[in-house]
Amino acid sequence: DATRTLGIVDGVSIYQVVVNVTVNAGVTLTIEPGVTVKKSNTSSARTIYVSGTLSASGVTFGGGDYYAETFRVYAQSGGRLDLTGCAMTGVTIQVSYQAGSTGTVLGSKMHKLLIDSGASVLAVDNDLSLGSVQASGNSSAVINLANNWWGTTIPATIESKIYHHA
Numbered sequence: 001d002a003t004r005t006l007g008i009v010d011g012v013s014i015y016q017v018v019v020n021v022t023v024n025a026g027v028t029l030t031i032e033p034g035v036t037v038k039k040s041n042t043s044s045a046r047t048i049y050v051s052g053t054l055s056a057s058g059v060t061f062g063g064g065d066y067y068a069e070t071f072r073v074y075a076q077s078g079g080r081l082d083l084t085g086c087a088m089t090g091v092t093i094q095v096s097y098q099a100g101s102t103g104t105v106l107g108s109k110m111h112k113l114l115i116d117s118g119a120s121v122l123a124v125d126n127d128l129s130l131g132s133v134q135a136s137g138n139s140s141a142v143i144n145l146a147n148n149w150w151g152t153t154i155p156a157t158i159e160s161k162i163y164h165h166a
Contacts (some may be wrong), residue, residue, distance in 0.1 A: 002052075007032035014063070016040045017071070022049040025078055033058030033085075038071065045070035050079040050101070062089035075101035075119070083108050091130075097121045099137060117141030124148060134163040 006015055006029070018040040023029045029052070031037065037059060039046040048054065050073065062071055070092045075081035077100030086108040088095065093111055097103060099118030109127040117137030123144075129151025135143050150158040 002026050003028045003030070005030045005032060006035055006037070008034050014038065017046045017048065020047045020049065023052045023054050023079070025051045027052035029054045031056040031059045036060040036063045038063040045072070047072040047074055050075045050081050051077075053080040053082075055082045056086050057084040058086065059083075060087045060089055062087075062093045072096065074098060075103055077101060079103075088112075088131075115143050117143060128161065132161045132163060139164075 004027070013034050014036045016038060031054070035056075037048075038061070054073070054075075061073065071090065072094045073081065074096045076098050079101045081095070081097065081101065081103040083095065083104065084106045088109060088111050091111050094114060095105065095110060095112070096114040097116060097119035099116040101116075102120045103122075105113065105121065105123040105126055107125045109130075111131035112134070113123065113126075113128070113131065114134045114136065115121050115123070117135065118141075121143075124147045126148045128148050133145060145162065150161055152158060
């Protein structure tokens, strides 16, 4: 079966990632509202690689040590990552859209959002007030980041949170 769902089972809502995980091409992983996905306390940095489709709504990523937890979700070329109303709860939690990936980030709280200019991503209504966005790829490309909350309406302060073509 190419479809999997992570939900609350018998009152348990926390899924610990103890090894790197790959959502393969042709596979869809849906994470339901109320679920927390975090790395195991005993493991080093962990990554969910998305070559298929990962759809999460109302999910918390992280939940361990706010400063020390290193956790990443990478949409790889050909992968689709859709996040709606999600919260990235640690400063070292990254969401990355690599060239050739697609997806949406809607109404989520992000700390580190990385977008390659070769990705097709709609990112609106997000809280980026405690984070930053790193744009990479073609330096003449435009990545639309309008209609997000940056913690301010001052253009220079917003600009300081965006790292261009790093």
